[in-house]
Amino acid sequence: MSKRKHDISRRQFLEGSGAVLVAATAGPKLSAQLSSSIQPETGGATREVPSTAIRLVVNGTEHRLEVEDRWTLAEVLRDHLGLTGTKIGCNRGECGACTVLLDGKPVYSCSNLAVWADGREVRTVEGLAHGDQLDPLQRAFVEHDGPQCGFCTSGQLMSARGLLTRNPHPTAREVRAAMTGNICRCSNYNRYVEAVLAASSTRDAKTSDRGAGRSTAPGRRGAKASARAGGA
Numbered sequence: 001m002s003k004r005k006h007d008i009s010r011r012q013f014l015e016g017s018g019a020v021l022v023a024a025t026a027g028p029k030l031s032a033q034l035s036s037s038i039q040p041e042t043g044g045a046t047r048e049v050p051s052t053a054i055r056l057v058v059n060g061t062e063h064r065l066e067v068e069d070r071w072t073l074a075e076v077l078r079d080h081l082g083l084t085g086t087k088i089g090c091n092r093g094e095c096g097a098c099t100v101l102l103d104g105k106p107v108y109s110c111s112n113l114a115v116w117a118d119g120r121e122v123r124t125v126e127g128l129a130h131g132d133q134l135d136p137l138q139r140a141f142v143e144h145d146g147p148q149c150g151f152c153t154s155g156q157l158m159s160a161r162g163l164l165t166r167n168p169h170p171t172a173r174e175v176r177a178a179m180t181g182n183i184c185r186c187s188n189y190n191r192y193v194e195a196v197l198a199a200s201s202t203r204d205a206k207t208s209d210r211g212a213g214r215s216t217a218p219g220r221r222g223a224k225a226s227a228r229a230g231g232a
């Protein structure tokens, strides 16, 4: 009898949990739908969310998009162009996982609005390799065991690419300075620095500049400043 009571109460618990789970999984969908151009206001009225037509050249390909003015560059790259190699870690300009090159300059894409990138060139980690031909940095990262969990790796690569394009033969100190804006929770910093130095010693260190051009590598403070200034 006491076992039956126990079973019923477990079933009831599971049914209750199921309802909560359904609500929890439906939540993101509901909020995604609400992020269209009409938003409810308190009191049942609706308001238009401002949106803008922009043109981006991403990894050499032109895209014309209608974006809500509040969308970040990271959101547009990941959710609208399917370029999920750009990672979102902190989503507030602290970790560097979302680093991309904007006109060749490393910026935090989570902290830049997509509208600020109108008419500009964006390069993401997907734009580093040419077909089967990896960028020298990607090869060096693999050879030097740079990626551990790998979550920070695309951001590390983009900061390093920005550096090598501007300065193909940096010192270890310059590499560290350029990558201070990229946090690695696996703490594999030394391997990343070794990999960048190894890539810099190859003949094609500067590599082809698909989507890259004028480049500076501002490091963490510089990248933050760029984010605040819209990457300008």
Ligand code: FES
Pocket (backbone or CB within 6 Å): 087, 088, 089, 090, 091, 092, 093, 094, 095, 096, 097, 098, 099, 108, 109, 110, 111
């Ligand atoms: S996700 Fe951390 S700086 Fe952008």
Ligand code: FES
Pocket (backbone or CB within 6 Å): 146, 147, 148, 149, 150, 151, 152, 153, 183, 184, 185, 186, 187, 188
């Ligand atoms: S390799 Fe894991 S966070 Fe950097």
